[in-house]
Amino acid sequence: MANTISKNDSKVVGVPKKSLFSAENLQKFLAFGALMILLLFFTLASPFFLTFDNIVSITLSTCVNGILALGIIFVIITGGIDLSIGTVMTFSSVMAGVTITNMGMPIWLGIIVGILTGTFCGFLSGTLVSRLKLQPFIATLGVMMITKGFSLVLSGTKPIYFSDTPSFRQITAGSIIKFGAEGKYSIPNGIFIFLLMAVIAAIILNKTKLGRYNFAIGSNEEATKLSGVNVVKWKTAIYALCGAFAGVAGIVMAARLDSAQPALGQGYELDAIASVVIGGTSMVGGEGTILGTVIGAFIISTLTNGLKVMGVAQEWQIVITGLVLVLAVLLDTLRKRGNK
Amino acid sequence: MSDTLLVMEGIDKSFPGVHALDHCKFDLRAGEIHALVGENGAGKSTLMKILTGVHAKDEGKVIYKGQEINVQGTKEAQELGICIVHQELNLMPHLTAAQNMFIGREFMGKNKLFVNDGEANKRAKELFDKMNLKLDPRAKVGSLTVAMQQMIEIAKALSFDSSVLVMDEPTTALTESEIDELFKIMDTLKKNGVGIVYISHRMDEIKRISDRITIMRDGTYVNTVDTKDTDIQQVINMMVGRTIYETANEHNYTDLSQVALEVKHLNSGKKIKDVSFKLHKGEILGFSGLMGAGRTEVARAIFGADKFDSGEIYVKGQKVKILRPEHAVGHGIGYLSEDRKRYGLNLGETVEQNISLPCIDKYTNKFGFTNMSTITETSKDYIQKLSIKTPGPKQKVKNLSGGNQQKVVIAKWLLRDCDILIFDEPTKGIDVGAKSEIYKLLSQLAKEGKAIIMISSELPEILRMSNRVIVMCEGRITGELDISQANQEEIIKYATKREA
Numbered sequence: 092m093a094n095t096i097s098k099n100d101s102k103v104v105g106v107p108k109k110s111l112f113s114a115e116n117l118q119k120f121l122a123f124g125a126l127m128i129l130l131l132f133f134t135l136a137s138p139f140f141l142t143f144d145n146i147v148s149i150t151l152s153t154c155v156n157g158i159l160a161l162g163i164i165f166v167i168i169t170g171g172i173d174l175s176i177g178t179v180m181t182f183s184s185v186m187a188g189v190t191i192t193n194m195g196m197p198i199w200l201g202i203i204v205g206i207l208t209g210t211f212c213g214f215l216s217g218t219l220v221s222r223l224k225l226q227p228f229i230a231t232l233g234v235m236m237i238t239k240g241f242s243l244v245l246s247g248t249k250p251i252y253f254s255d256t257p258s259f260r261q262i263t264a265g266s267i268i269k270f271g272a273e274g275k276y277s278i279p280n281g282i283f284i285f286l287l288m289a290v291i292a293a294i295i296l297n298k299t300k301l302g303r304y305n306f307a308i309g310s311n312e313e314a315t316k317l318s319g320v321n322v323v324k325w326k327t328a329i330y331a332l333c334g335a336f337a338g339v340a341g342i343v344m345a346a347r348l349d350s351a352q353p354a355l356g357q358g359y360e361l362d363a364i365a366s367v368v369i370g371g372t373s374m375v376g377g378e379g380t381i382l383g384t385v386i387g388a389f390i391i392s393t394l395t396n397g398l399k400v401m402g403v404a405q406e407w408q409i410v411i412t413g414l415v416l417v418l419a420v421l422l423d424t425l426r427k428r429g430n431k
Numbered sequence: 432m433s434d435t436l437l438v439m440e441g442i443d444k445s446f447p448g449v450h451a452l453d454h455c456k457f458d459l460r461a462g463e464i465h466a467l468v469g470e471n472g473a474g475k476s477t478l479m480k481i482l483t484g485v486h487a488k489d490e491g492k493v494i495y496k497g498q499e500i501n502v503q504g505t506k507e508a509q510e511l512g513i514c515i516v517h518q519e520l521n522l523m524p525h526l527t528a529a530q531n532m533f534i535g536r537e538f539m540g541k542n543k544l545f546v547n548d549g550e551a552n553k554r555a556k557e558l559f560d561k562m563n564l565k566l567d568p569r570a571k572v573g574s575l576t577v578a579m580q581q582m583i584e585i586a587k588a589l590s591f592d593s594s595v596l597v598m599d600e601p602t603t604a605l606t607e608s609e610i611d612e613l614f615k616i617m618d619t620l621k622k623n624g625v626g627i628v629y630i631s632h633r634m635d636e637i638k639r640i641s642d643r644i645t646i647m648r649d650g651t652y653v654n655t656v657d658t659k660d661t662d663i664q665q666v667i668n669m670m671v672g673r674t675i676y677e678t679a680n681e682h683n684y685t686d687l688s689q690v691a692l693e694v695k696h697l698n699s700g701k702k703i704k705d706v707s708f709k710l711h712k713g714e715i716l717g718f719s720g721l722m723g724a725g726r727t728e729v730a731r732a733i734f735g736a737d738k739f740d741s742g743e744i745y746v747k748g749q750k751v752k753i754l755r756p757e758h759a760v761g762h763g764i765g766y767l768s769e770d771r772k773r774y775g776l777n778l779g780e781t782v783e784q785n786i787s788l789p790c791i792d793k794y795t796n797k798f799g800f801t802n803m804s805t806i807t808e809t810s811k812d813y814i815q816k817l818s819i820k821t822p823g824p825k826q827k828v829k830n831l832s833g834g835n836q837q838k839v840v841i842a843k844w845l846l847r848d849c850d851i852l853i854f855d856e857p858t859k860g861i862d863v864g865a866k867s868e869i870y871k872l873l874s875q876l877a878k879e880g881k882a883i884i885m886i887s888s889e890l891p892e893i894l895r896m897s898n899r900v901i902v903m904c905e906g907r908i909t910g911e912l913d914i915s916q917a918n919q920e921e922i923i924k925y926a927t928k929r930e931a
Contacts (some may be wrong), residue, residue, distance in 0.1 A: 298545040300537060303526075307534055310523035310573075317521050319506035319535040377525035 121422065122370050122386040127266075129390060133397035140400050143276055149389070149396045153219055153283040154263065155180075155344045157388040159363035160370075162336025164384050165329045167367055168296075168309045170376025171227035173216060173330065174360050175235035176337040181356030182238040183209040183341030185260040188251030188256040188351035191259065191370070198259055206338035213334015217327035235357070242353040281343055288339060295332070305329055308388040309376030364416035365412070366391050369419040373427070434462045436626040437482075437595055442491035443475060451477045453650045454491070457645055459595060464617060465850040466629045466637040466658070466676055469670055470832075475630055479597050480646070483515040484508035493876045496594070503898050506535070514588035515597040520580050529555035532587040533685030535623040552877060558586045566835055577604035585616065587915060596620065598626040602636060602862065606722065614640055632862050634663045647787045648669050671864040687711040690748065691882035692764075692851050696735060697742030702728040704906040706742070710851065717897030718886040720926045724903040726886045727769060728804035734766040735759040746851070762851075765844030768839075769855040769886075775840040778829035782821055783810035785828050785839050791848040813842040818868060834865025841872065852876065853884045858892065870896060890919050904928050 103298040133140040137327035159176050168172045187205035195409045196204075211233060219230035253259040263284070296302040304325045316322045345351045370387030372379030394415060398408045437459040444452040452474045457915045467475045480486045482493065484502040493500050495511065496822035502508045521874045522531050530550040538550035555568035557879050564582055572580060581601060588596055598617075602610050617640065618628055629635055634669065637644060638658065646653040653669050675820070692710040697703050702725050710716050718726045732739040735753040744751050746762045752757050759766070776785055795801045810824035819838045821831055830840055837857065844852055858866045873896060877883055887893050893900055900917045902910035902925035910925030 114864050221520055300539075300546055303537060304531065304532075307523045307530075310525035311521070314523055315520035315534065317505060318506075319509070377523070 105361055106387040113362070119427075122390065125369075125419075126386055126390050126393065129393050129397065133393070133400065136397070137400045140397060145396065145400065147278065147282075149392050150262075150282045150285075150313070151279050151347070152396065153388050153392040154285040156359065156362045156366060156392065157285045157385065158340040158343060159359055160286050160366040160384050160388050161288050161381065162333040162340070163363050164292070164359070164367045164372055164379050164381070165296070165305055166333045167225070167364070167372055167374060168305055168379045169308050169326060169329055170307050170312070170374075171326075171330075172226065172231065172374075173333050174215075175212065175229040175238060175278065176236045176340075176363060177359035178186045178239040178242065178363075179209050179212040179334055179337040179356075180341040180344065180359060181351070181353060182212065183253065183338040184345035184351040185242045185246050185353055187342055187345055188253065189245055191253050191256055192253060192391060194424065195422070198256060202262075202342050202344060203260075205342045206335055209338020209341060210331050210335040213337065214327060214331040216334065217325060217330030218363065221323040222327035235360075239357060242356070246353040248353060250353065253345070253349050253351075260346055260349045263343050264347055266311050266351075267322055280348060280353045284339070284343055289381055289385050292336075295379060296379075299335075300334070301325065306377060311377075354390060362391055363388075369416060371423060373423070435459070436496065438494040439478070440492050440494075441844075442478060442481060442493075443489045444481060444486065445489060448892070451650050451664050452481075452488075453651045455647065456651070456654075457652070459628060461516075461594070461624045461626050463642040464621060464623050464627045464629055464640055466631065466644045468631070468637065468644060468666065469653075469865045469890070473647040474650040475647050476564035476599065477650075478629065479515060479599065479630065482595075483513055483597060484509070484659075485673070494725070495866045506550055509591045512592055512594040514591055514593040514595070515599065516581070516584045516601060517617075518600040519602065520577075522572045522580055522583065527569050527571055528566060528575075528583050529568035532568075532590055533559075553603060554590070555586070556591055562586060562589070562619075563612070564616075565644060578606070578609040581605070581613075584901055585613075587618075593625060593805060594626070594800050595626050599630045600860070601629075601634070602631065610636070628783065632860075634863070637666075638663055639885055641886065653810075654729065667863050670862075671687055671836075678868075681843075687714045688714075691746070692733075693745040695743040695745070697729065697732060697739060697744075699728065699732055699737070699739035699742075699930055701738065702906050703732060704744075705904075706906075708908065708911070710884060711927055712850075712882050713877055713880050714898045715883045715885055715896050717879050717893040717900040718884060718903065719893050719922050720903035723905075724889060724926065725906040726731065726903050727855055728906075729740070729903075732768060733759065734764060734853065749759060760847060760849070764851045764853070765847060765849035766853045767840050767844065767857060768854060769859065771833075771836055771840050775843075776828050776836060779827065781813065781825045781827055782819070782831075782839055783824035786810050786824075786842045786846055788815060789843060809846065810842075813846065815843055817872060831876075832865070833863040834869065837869060838867075838872075841869075845876075848877075850880070851882045851893065853886070855886045857885065858887075858889070890922060892919070893922070902926050 137185070139145060144212040159180060163173055163176055183205040185210040190204045191201035215232050216234045219225045219226050219234070250388060261280065263279060263281035263282055267283070268282055296305065304315065304320055307320065308322055308326060310431055312322060332365065365378070365385050366387035369390050370380070370383030370385070391412060394412055395408055398411060399405075403411075435458060440458040442452050442455045444844040455474065455478055457467070457478060467479070469475045477486065481488045482821050484507055486504075493502070495513070500511065502513070508514070519523055523534070524533070529548065532555055533551045539545065540547045552568040559566050559568065562582070562585070564586070566579060566582065572583065581604070601613060605613065611846055620627060629637070629641055641658045643655055643662065644658055644666055645655045646666060648670060656666070675761045685876065689712040690709050691712045693708075695707050697706040706729055708716075720726055728737065731737040733744060733753070735756045735758050741841070744753055746764070751758070753762070753764050756766070772778060776786070783806050787810065791801060794806050813819070814821060814824060817838045820835050820843070828836060831839065854873070858869050861869065873883060873885065883898055885893070894914070894917060897917070900912045900916065900922060901908055902912070902922055909928040910922070912921060
């Protein structure tokens, strides 16, 4: 006896549509397309844009922000946020400086100390968020201020220079790869470090258990927990991973500036988050791609550089970057709404 | 296949302020489908949560396959072979079907570092084939229908090689043919010796599929009966502790000539196609049709919740412009949405806060201060009038049972003095006893002169309550029947009348 009304469903259900125009691919194309449009625009707008040196400059300035973005995408995929990555980056560079310059330790030790510092700060944030159930915004805001303070304390509020160890600089600014006559064209190492970190991030996100649980927690944390996954442990690990990336960014930045600058750092987290969002990752969590993030980071540095080369004042650069961010999120929201 | 698989005895459980289970018992045989029935709050979910490791019992024994067990968590229960498919699905929408099924026990590649999705897909496909389920394991769960998602949950439970499968309200979101498929799968499981606990409010399904029925009431065990020897009416009486007539017809024969609401040529994209109808004062107009026929869309358009392309709405003979819900409410139209938890209530707020929300300005003076004591008194009135089971007006709505939550939503619109009420699936997820009270309420409202539209997918409900029935299919009105001409076959005929 029919109690509810029925449909005649004899077709096969549930086969995914693998089309070129699927939602994810569309977002990647949009971001990549936007980058191409920007490059085209600036090339036409200024003769100084499309030179080898300028392009190198763009990629170099992408490194630090890019590595930060690669770290924070993990946290954002869980639906959380980490406002401390900027100051944690600085704190890591300060710790490296203390180790190498103040304590005279070898460079490799300084690098390890720097990365471990970042990892520990991330672990702290993760514990506050997963175990103590603090809101990520508040918890990482607190960690941000604590690490900023410690940077100033440990450095005596003065920059720590790496002039005694000139090879430190080479990490970012030096070039393993040179070509052209007399090595005229050289690509800074920093870029390769960034690309290497991107590959590592992609492997972790897409191939490991950490990556799998990352998406699961972001998609439905309660269901993941009820499925027997130790959400507290994995969420803490994710924040620690983000901190580790911030540590690496700290080393790269310190090498580029040839010093650890304790007053810098705060504000970098916003560019990193902007890169991730422009690249198509949702702040709500559950989805995101490394490629999108890399493109997003390049969009921001291309935009900043292009405007500078065109002679636009710095204040206006910031305004325009903000507008681009709002536009990117708006388009993304409309696209997602259209898919429903 | 009559070996006893599971025995629960003397199970006692209390939460702060509530004695949820009072020395309950339950037993399950291998290869049987055992229905567990009871009103909301009877304790059936709590009993099953103890079985599946979500809660710990205070007293009592659980004997599984001849041995006493003390399960300390869902993972332990799953590993023993006791699984539950919840009513609210526990799936990650961004992950694929296979990834969801094997979450927490991923297959690792040879290097032990990387996750092996290929293996997961293979195993999932094997399981789907066994279930006769045509599903690609690589499909993202969020893109699938609720019915498919439910199948994935069942497959997940099966992948643990379960001997005991608890199914909590599995058919609420399924169409008739999907229910048939589900029952076929359950039959296969039966033959393989799996014991199934089937929690449901749908008496006809229970009659169709179960071997035995256990009834619970107010946290106590009432009785266990053999399905084939028992009349469903008896079961209902045992559930409720009083006599309820499930299939009585209640129609109002008041004067139905005054038109309260008229809709002319309503169109909205592909969802609403040239819909026109009249609603009379004192009438209950049933809206029937398949899921997706466009009934909710029509309701939301009339209520101003969604924009529409063209059409006219007349309230009491006057043409009105409704662009937003506040316009509709201003004209006396109230809408009780299908998903009361998401659209009808602020769960974190109290009963009185919810009831008074649409008309707070009635209780606010010109300086902006709200008179809370008057609101409390008024809420108490409605709690009594509608028999809302709650400790008081300051109880948080999320702590009420589904039926009582629905009554809070009704009170909200009554307080606002709405003359035109649109009910969208008013008894969804509500047990038999509370359903009966809602029907009584609807009849009473109609007698008082309210004009009611009742959207429902349950044919007995439509046939019982309506004066007239409008049937929709793919956005169009395909049939309009007076109750004297309406029966299940007629309605289904119109509901499936697709455009040529």
